[in-house]
Amino acid sequence: MRELTVDLGERSYPIYIGHGILAQAGELFVKHGIGKGSPLLIVTDEHVAKRHLSKVSDTLEKTGYSTVSYTVAAGERSKSLRVLEEVVTAALQAGLDRKSTVIALGGGVVGDLAGFVAASYMRGIRFVQIPTTILAHDSSVGGKVAVNHPLAKNIIGAFHQPEMVLYDTSTLQTLPDREVRAGLAEMVKHGLIWDAEFTTWLEENAQKLVSLDAAALEHGLYQGCKVKSIVVSQDEKENGLRAILNLGHTIGHALEAVAQYNELLHGEAISIGMMGSAKLAVKLGYSEHIYTATKRILQAFGLPTRLPAHLDTDAIMSAMMHDKKFSEGNMVFIVPTAIGKVEINKNVSAAWVRDVVDELKQEA
Numbered sequence: 013m014r015e016l017t018v019d020l021g022e023r024s025y026p027i028y029i030g031h032g033i034l035a036q037a038g039e040l041f042v043k044h045g046i047g048k049g050s051p052l053l054i055v056t057d058e059h060v061a062k063r064h065l066s067k068v069s070d071t072l073e074k075t076g077y078s079t080v081s082y083t084v085a086a087g088e089r090s091k092s093l094r095v096l097e098e099v100v101t102a103a104l105q106a107g108l109d110r111k112s113t114v115i116a117l118g119g120g121v122v123g124d125l126a127g128f129v130a131a132s133y134m135r136g137i138r139f140v141q142i143p144t145t146i147l148a149h150d151s152s153v154g155g156k157v158a159v160n161h162p163l164a165k166n167i168i169g170a171f172h173q174p175e176m177v178l179y180d181t182s183t184l185q186t187l188p189d190r191e192v193r194a195g196l197a198e199m200v201k202h203g204l205i206w207d208a209e210f211t212t213w214l215e216e217n218a219q220k221l222v223s224l225d226a227a228a229l230e231h232g233l234y235q236g237c238k239v240k241s242i243v244v245s246q247d248e249k250e251n252g253l254r255a256i257l258n259l260g261h262t263i264g265h266a267l268e269a270v271a272q273y274n275e276l277l278h279g280e281a282i283s284i285g286m287m288g289s290a291k292l293a294v295k296l297g298y299s300e301h302i303y304t305a306t307k308r309i310l311q312a313f314g315l316p317t318r319l320p321a322h323l324d325t326d327a328i329m330s331a332m333m334h335d336k337k338f339s340e341g342n343m344v345f346i347v348p349t350a351i352g353k354v355e356i357n358k359n360v361s362a363a364w365v366r367d368v369v370d371e372l373k374q375e376a
């Protein structure tokens with residue numbers, strides 16, 4: 013089992029990564045002081061429940077915990093105020109109190125939703141992340157929790173850190189291929205923003221990662237979580253540096269909203285968004301190599317690099333104005349300045365962004 017720490021003073025927490033480590037969930041819960049006085053609420057989705065829920069509840073029950081679970085429909089549309097209310101109802105019915113703990117068992121959708129339940133239930137109770145997707149190496153770390161509004165992604169949310177992240181890589185073997193690739197988009201993002209050597213490793217190991225080679229996967233997840241925890245440890249609430257984790261997201265979030273949260277997976281939208289940032293980099297005078305390398309790496313993972321032509325450019329531009337980083341009339345873009353390096357650019361003109369969106373519709 014490998015271990016990382018998100019270093020946030022008294023709110024610091026560990027990330028445990030390893031094959032089969034869910035068997036140790038009970039003892040890790042005890043080690044981290046998760047109480048046995050009231051039931052643990054496991055929030056999961058229909059796909060994960062079928063495959064991995066009993067493993068988690070059995071091991072916790074054996075250690076003396078009592079568990080209840082609430083299963084939501086799979087997919088982005090469960091990140092909504094309606095489903096949030098359903099989970100809160102389940103928490104009340106199960107008798108969760110201020111000392112209780114919510115467990116997010118699933119991908120980023122369940123993590124963000126259950127995390128926001130934990131952040132808001134009785135003004136905040138504890139939660140544990142048990143990620144089951146590759147993408148969730150990103151979402152389970154860092155404490156951003158949220159639900160969506162039809163007009164804007166993640167617009168109702170909070171910062172609420174988990175007690176720990178328990179990443180059992182064996183659960184990833186049941187992921188559908190499309191989800192595997194989409195999850196790897198955020199791993200590529202972690203390379204592109206921080207670590208040129210890791211980015212080269214990612215490109216060289218794309219086939220192994222896509223085919224879920226256990227050793228490659230563990231290394232990639234460890235490195236991705238490491239980048240994320242270094243950044244979050246330096247800027248928990250996104251007052252500056254943390255914004256770099258948003259590479260590809262200004263365009264990506266707009267695409268998800270315009271496609272009504274059901275056409276593009278988050279990682280796919282971010283892949284197209286990262287292509288947009290690479291194009292902006294070239295317009296700003298940075299090397300053409302950034303664009304060609306970004307495209308080559310994303311294509312090595314079979315990720316989309318073209319923006320679906322039927323998504324309306326005006327609607328995409330308008331959705332971008334709802335981005336949390338849009339302020340005082342300025343768009344904020346994370347722009348790569350080299351592979352492994354980015355800048356936070358507040359001077360990108362809307363006209364350039366519009367050109368990039370239109371060009372991305374023509375991309376090969």
Ligand SMILES: NC(=O)c1ccc[n+]([C@@H]2O[C@H](COP(=O)([O-])OP(=O)(O)OC[C@H]3O[C@@H](n4cnc5c(N)ncnc54)[C@H](O)[C@@H]3O)[C@@H](O)[C@H]2O)c1
Nearest residue numbers: 059086087119120121144145147150151156183186187278
């Ligand atoms: N909070 C953050 O910092 C952060 C970071 C990145 C992404 N996100 C959010 O994460 C969400 C995307 O997360 P995601 O890609 O994990 O999506 P997801 O949670 O919808 O999971 C993807 C699909 O895989 C299924 N699944 C999950 N684990 C499985 C397993 N082990 N075996 C088989 N099927 C499984 C799910 O049921 C779902 O159908 C988006 O809402 C995005 O905004 C949040």
Ligand SMILES: O=C(O)C(=O)C[C@@H](O)[C@H](O)[C@H](O)COP(=O)(O)O
Nearest residue numbers: 150154156165166254257258261336
């Ligand atoms: O943790 C962060 O910070 C990120 O930006 C990670 C992103 O991958 C993630 O999609 C996040 O939810 C986006 O945050 P938002 O503040 O732009 O909604």
Ligand SMILES: [Zn+2]
Nearest residue numbers: 198261278282
């Ligand atoms: Zn993301």
